[in-house]
Amino acid sequence: SQTIHQWPATLVQPVGSPLSLECTVEGTSNPNLYWYRQAAGRGLQLLFYSVGIGQISSEVPQNLSASRPQDRQFILSSKKLLLSDSGFYLCAWSVGSGELFFGEGSRLTVL
Amino acid sequence: RKEVEQDPGPFNVPEGATVAFNCTYSNSASQSFFWYRQDCRKEPKLLMSVYSSGNEDGRFTAQLNRASQYISLLIRDSKLSDSATYLCVVKVQNFVFGPGTRLSVLP
Numbered sequence: 001s002q003t004i005h006q007w008p009a010t011l012v013q014p015v016g017s018p019l020s021l022e023c024t025v026e027g028t029s030n031p032n033l034y035w036y037r038q039a040a041g042r043g044l045q046l047l048f049y050s051v052g053i054g055q056i057s058s059e060v061p062q063n064l065s066a067s068r069p070q071d072r073q074f075i076l077s078s079k080k081l082l083l084s085d086s087g088f089y090l091c092a093w094s095v096g097s098g099e100l101f102f103g104e105g106s107r108l109t110v111l
Numbered sequence: 112r113k114e115v116e117q118d119p120g121p122f123n124v125p126e127g128a129t130v131a132f133n134c135t136y137s138n139s140a141s142q143s144f145f146w147y148r149q150d151c152r153k154e155p156k157l158l159m160s161v162y163s164s165g166n167e168d169g170r171f172t173a174q175l176n177r178a179s180q181y182i183s184l185l186i187r188d189s190k191l192s193d194s195a196t197y198l199c200v201v202k203v204q205n206f207v208f209g210p211g212t213r214l215s216v217l218p
Contacts (some may be wrong), residue, residue, distance in 0.1 A: 032188060034205075034206075040200075041209040042210075042213060043198075043208055043209070044155070044198075044208040046205060046206070046207075059205075088152075088157075090154055094206070097142065097143055097202070099145060099157050099160060100145075100157070100200070100206050101157070102154040102155055102156070103154060104153075104154055105153070105154045
């Protein structure tokens with residue numbers, strides 16, 4: 001069966017520090033991969049999606065970047081965090097026209 | 112107009128009540144439709160896909176009206192464990208999430 005792992009689960013970072021969130025999917029090949037952010041009390045905002053290795057599409061201009069170095073690995077990064085980057089970051093995968101499945105999320109607080 | 116809109120909520124209902132959630136979407140090219148539930152501080156989890164003919168899973172019934180661009184979710188005999196935020200999701204090229212409707216089932 002397919003599983004998705006995302007880490008770290010929680011992190012507190014100072015403004016201006018770098019960020020790296022990692023996500024891996026097991027049990028499937030060539031998944032579509034996604035990074036979403038959910039600010040406190042808000043809906044889900046799509047940040048990036050990827051249909052294959054090295055292929056990244058960005059939905060909104062921001063202080064973040066994404067990379068897909070391997071088929072089932074998706075990384076979210078920032079060189080310098082802003083206060084507004086705080087939120088709940090969710091990695092997700094889908095295959096074909098199927099449903100979307102989420103990792104357990106990474107809760108980021110920028111101080 | 113937002114791509115996916117839902118009842119603003121919150122809904123506070125007693126155990127055993129029937130509750131209905133409504134959702135509308137703006138893009139007529141939307142291909143797939145889903146309901147997710149999200150517990151507080153957790154990731155969204157798929158509740159059910161929504162098919163044109165309507166579908167039922169136990170106490171949950173989903174309906175789709177493509178002509179009206181409207182999706183619904185009905186929960187019968189609500190349980191305390193149904194308390195969560197319910198997200199309407201529409202897929203065109205990517206998945207678009209509604210803002211969610213919060214449900215609290217009260218004892």
